[in-house]
Amino acid sequence: MGxxxxxxxxxxxxxxxxxxxxxxxxxxxxxxxxxxRHLEGRIAKTAFEKARDKxxxxxxxxxxxxxxxxxxxxxxxxxxxxxxxxxxxxxxxxHIITTSVEHPSxxxxxxxxxxxxxxxxxxxxxxxxNLDLEVLKSSIKENTGLISVMMVNNETGxxxxxxxxxxxxKEKNILxxxxxxxxxxxxxxxxxxxxxxxxxxxxxxxxxxxxxxxIYVKWGKWVAPMMTGGHQEKSRRPGTENIVGVxxxxxxxxLAVSELETDMKHVADIRDHLEKRVLSELPYTRVVGDPANRxxxxxxxxxxxxxxxxxxxxxxxxxxxxxxxxxxSSGTLEPSHVIxxxxxxxxxxxxxxxxxxxxYTTMEDIxxxxxxxxxxxxxxxxxxxxYDKFISEQK
Amino acid sequence: MDYTEKVMDHxxxxxxxxxxxxxxxxxxxxxxxxxxxxxxxxxxxxxxxxEDISFQTFxxxxxxxxxxxxxxxxxxxxxxxxxxxxxxQVADELGGLPANKMHCSNLAADALHKAIKEYxxxxxxx
Numbered sequence: 021m022g023x024x025x026x027x028x029x030x031x032x033x034x035x036x037x038x039x040x041x042x043x044x045x046x047x048x049x050x051x052x053x054x055x056x057r058h059l060e061g062r063i064a065k066t067a068f069e070k071a072r073d074k075x076x077x078x079x080x081x082x083x084x085x086x087x088x089x090x091x092x093x094x095x096x097x098x099x100x101x102x103x104x105x106x107x108x109x110x111x112x113x114x115h116i117i118t119t120s121v122e123h124p125s126x127x128x129x130x131x132x133x134x135x136x137x138x139x140x141x142x143x144x145x146x147x148x149x150n151l152d153l154e155v156l157k158s159s160i161k162e163n164t165g166l167i168s169v170m171m172v173n174n175e176t177g178x179x180x181x182x183x184x185x186x187x188x189x190k191e192k193n194i195l196x197x198x199x200x201x202x203x204x205x206x207x208x209x210x211x212x213x214x215x216x217x218x219x220x221x222x223x224x225x226x227x228x229x230x231x232x233x234x235i236y237v238k239w240g241k242w243v244a245p246m247m248t249g250g251h252q253e254k255s256r257r258p259g260t261e262n263i264v265g266v267x268x269x270x271x272x273x274x275l276a277v278s279e280l281e282t283d284m285k286h287v288a289d290i291r292d293h294l295e296k297r298v299l300s301e302l303p304y305t306r307v308v309g310d311p312a313n314r315x316x317x318x319x320x321x322x323x324x325x326x327x328x329x330x331x332x333x334x335x336x337x338x339x340x341x342x343x344x345x346x347x348x349s350s351g352t353l354e355p356s357h358v359i360x361x362x363x364x365x366x367x368x369x370x371x372x373x374x375x376x377x378x379x380y381t382t383m384e385d386i387x388x389x390x391x392x393x394x395x396x397x398x399x400x401x402x403x404x405x406x407y408d409k410f411i412s413e414q415k
Numbered sequence: 416m417d418y419t420e421k422v423m424d425h426x427x428x429x430x431x432x433x434x435x436x437x438x439x440x441x442x443x444x445x446x447x448x449x450x451x452x453x454x455x456x457x458x459x460x461x462x463x464x465x466e467d468i469s470f471q472t473f474x475x476x477x478x479x480x481x482x483x484x485x486x487x488x489x490x491x492x493x494x495x496x497x498x499x500x501x502x503x504q505v506a507d508e509l510g511g512l513p514a515n516k517m518h519c520s521n522l523a524a525d526a527l528h529k530a531i532k533e534y535x536x537x538x539x540x541x
Binding site for chain 1: 426427429432434447448450451453470471472473476478
């Protein structure tokens with residue numbers, strides 16, 4: 021593949037060496053099913069439960085509150101659809117509140133439930149992508165049963181005030197779900213401090229394997245299972261345990277939490293350097309989101325007058341992986357619903373690029389990237405009709 | 416479907432990107448909301464031949480590649496030959512485009528037709 025600079029760590033992270041070492045025995049000598057009673061099964065079961073302990077410890081939960089699954093999309097569906105299914109047709113608590121900037125696994129699930137006749141409120145955000153809690157409070161109705169808000173936005177890195185929302189929900193006796201997928205390893209995630217009832221995480225966002233996720237379900241709370249089958253995960257998520265993915269997740273979350281402070285100091289330094297250089301060396305660029313309220317791993321920058329997919333493709337050709345909120349790369353015809361919800365002008369929405377850095381990103385990677393970005397942006401602007409028009413009007 | 420090698424070639428090394436200062440036919444299609452704007456500049460001889468053609472494009476890889484390919488395909492052609500050029504022919508010449516790009520980003524042929532029709536109308540040609 022040649023030398024690559026990977027700046028798409030919010031999409032997924034590479035599997036780290038320590039995780040690989042941890043899972044190796046379960047890919048080679050031990051192929052037991054954790055549900056079997058023989059030695060192979062018992063070894064797998066012990067490792068599986070040890071991973072559950074690690075996940076629980078990392079988010080300050082009890083191991084019996086952790087339910088493993090395949091990914092965050094499944095986790096978010098388990099909570100939203102499981103909640104609705106648990107109503108068994110009752111209309112007493114059939115109103116869900118979420119935000120207009122959730123990940124598609126919450127956003128599109130909520131949209132589908134809305135089509136199915138359930139009531140859903142999508143809270144707006146301001147131009148910086150932040151929520152107004154007064155609007156949340158006024159959206160609560162007699163029949164509100166569930167609030168679902170992400171802890172960290174995947175496109176801007178904005179942090180949402182989940183503990184404050186939990187207090188509001190608790191006062192009104194409403195269940196509260198937090199999608200914490202983008203938060204693990206970036207900011208402390210403590211289910212007791214947050215005060216949530218449900219929380220979703222996914223291993224491949226913190227150097228674990230793809231195909232392993234979990235939800236936290238507070239002891240005493242319940243959502244109806246989406247699948248029926250065996251006894252695994254107390255029948256709430258039946259199916260043969262993903263021993264490799266879960267063992268890897270245990271190791272990955274343990275390391276992500278213990279290294280959080282060092283990693284995030286490093287990432288904040290290089291992210292700030294990237295932003296400072298791009299914003300000062302290229303005109304008509306700005307940070308999309310709220311620079312004062314976000315995780316250190318993400319910067320979303322708009323490059324006016326040019327389109328995001330063409331920037332992303334050219335960077336890819338130069339060995340740099342980033343992602344864009346532009347419509348043209350997503351397969352849909354609309355720009356990102358997150359950027360659009362922030363009331364960003366469509367032309368600018370098409371021009372946004374998300375750089376998401378990780379623990380292995382270096383200062384040299386950043387400087388190389390800035391040089392390439394400058395060249396590409398200048399070249400694309402040189403034949404942009406919008407830029408041409410803008411410049412002639414300035415004269 | 417990914418972009419073909421030919422699309423990538425035209426995207427990375429676009430042909431005819433400049434502004435023809437003495438163009439006698441100019442047309443722009445698309446809008447920023449959809450994410451694609453294509454502007455063509457043509458220099459047409461009194462005999463009705465496209466002597467020179469160039470483009471400016473705001474848009475994705477497909478928008479830039481189809482603009483570049485269109486200019487190559489009609490340079491030196493007569494107006495009627497150029498009017499016969501379709502979006503599909505441009506896409507075929509590039510070895511195909513992903514399905515979702517066929518309509519939103521393959522606008523250069525439309526810009527070409529618009530420029531020629533306006534030129535003909537202005538000059539009283541049929």
